[in-house]
Every structure is written in C-alpha cells, then in structure tokens.
Amino acid sequence: MRTSPADSRAAARHLIEALSRPLPSNEAHRADAVQAALLTSGLLDSSNMGNSPGVAAAARDGLTSLAHLLDEDVPGHGAGQLLLLLLAERHTFTPHPAPDADQLRARDAATALLHLALWHTDDSLGLLGAALQGHAEETRSCAAARA
Incomplete structure (x- = not known):
C-alpha cells in the first residue's frame, strides 16, 4: 500500500476505532479481531483473509499508517x-x-498488529522495520511533491 500520509492517517484512525477493547485473550479470537479491524480500516482486502503474505502486508501497512498518525503531533x-x-x-x-x-x-x-504478524511471518521485527522504512519513503515522497 503506497499512499499519501493523510490517507494513511485516516486508515490508522479507522483501525484504532475498529479494534475491540479489550482484545480477546484467546489467541485465535484475538487474531480474528485484529484481522477484522484491518478489513474495516481498508488496510486488508477480503481476498487476503487467511493469506499469510497478505495479512502480513496489511499489518506492515497498518504500522506504517500508525507512524503517519503519530507524525501529526511531531x-x-x-x-x-x-x-x-x-x-x-x-x-x-x-x-x-x-x-x-x-x-x-x-x-x-x-x-x-505485531501480535497478529507472529501468526503470519517468521520475522515480525523485519516487518516492523519494513513499516518504518515505508513511512520514511512515503514521507520523503510527499515532501518532494510539495517542493
């Protein structure tokens, strides 16, 4: 998902709103709840439900979106x-x-999202790194477009 930081912030807001509070303590129910929130936010396409690479990519994009959301403050x-x-x-x-x-x-x-990623990738730290790299690239791209 390569999009504008503003679109990412909107997706992050939808994700946060869609996550049930508290999340279920049962691992499988928790994973289902997080996938449902990703689906509601538009970060996960319904065709990727249960598809590990697709869910991992949605989790990565969710993390990127959350970083863009936190950019609003600083x-x-x-x-x-x-x-x-x-x-x-x-x-x-x-x-x-x-x-x-x-x-x-x-x-x-x-x-x-990181907890969900454990179900869908062997490298959740790499997934976080990719999300932060995606955030940096999207931020630079947006700044260059404004210049």
Missing part, C-alpha cells in the same frame, strides 16, 4: 515515537513526556 518523528512506545510497553517504562491517550491507542494498535 512531524517527522512518528516512526521514532511508535518505536519508543512499543519499547516502553515491552520493557515497562514510561517515556518522557508521558504518552497521551491517542498515543497509547496507537501503541495498543501497533502491539495488536
């Missing part, structure tokens, strides 16, 4: 902010300044 730093939020959750520390409610929802969505 332009150019959304990818770093997303990574910091994920690390803070993983290692149980609070970044400074403390994340607001919207940032926490973006983090929760990213965590859900």
Whole structure:
C-alpha cells in the first residue's frame, strides 16, 4: 500500500476505532479481531483473509499508517515515537513526556498488529522495520511533491 500520509492517517484512525477493547485473550479470537479491524480500516482486502503474505502486508501497512498518525503531533518523528512506545510497553517504562491517550491507542494498535504478524511471518521485527522504512519513503515522497 503506497499512499499519501493523510490517507494513511485516516486508515490508522479507522483501525484504532475498529479494534475491540479489550482484545480477546484467546489467541485465535484475538487474531480474528485484529484481522477484522484491518478489513474495516481498508488496510486488508477480503481476498487476503487467511493469506499469510497478505495479512502480513496489511499489518506492515497498518504500522506504517500508525507512524503517519503519530507524525501529526511531531512531524517527522512518528516512526521514532511508535518505536519508543512499543519499547516502553515491552520493557515497562514510561517515556518522557508521558504518552497521551491517542498515543497509547496507537501503541495498543501497533502491539495488536505485531501480535497478529507472529501468526503470519517468521520475522515480525523485519516487518516492523519494513513499516518504518515505508513511512520514511512515503514521507520523503510527499515532501518532494510539495517542493
């Protein structure tokens, strides 16, 4: 999915809204809920439901979209902010300044996407890296088009 950052932000908002809270604790039900949210957001095409490469690509695009969404607060730093939020959750520390409610929802969505990715790829860290690289490329492309 190569699109504009504005379209990515809209998809990220739809993804966050579509994710049930709390997510089911049962692994299979959780994966189904996250796939349904990806489908609702438009990041996943119904023909890719259950198709591991397609679901992994949708998860990657979702992560890219979340980074674009976080760019709204601090332009150019959304990818770093997303990574910091994920690390803070993983290692149980609070970044400074403390994340607001919207940032926490973006983090929760990213965590859900990475959890789903474990079902569909052997390299979830590579998937996150590809998402952050996609964010950088889309940001540069948009900036070059404005110049």
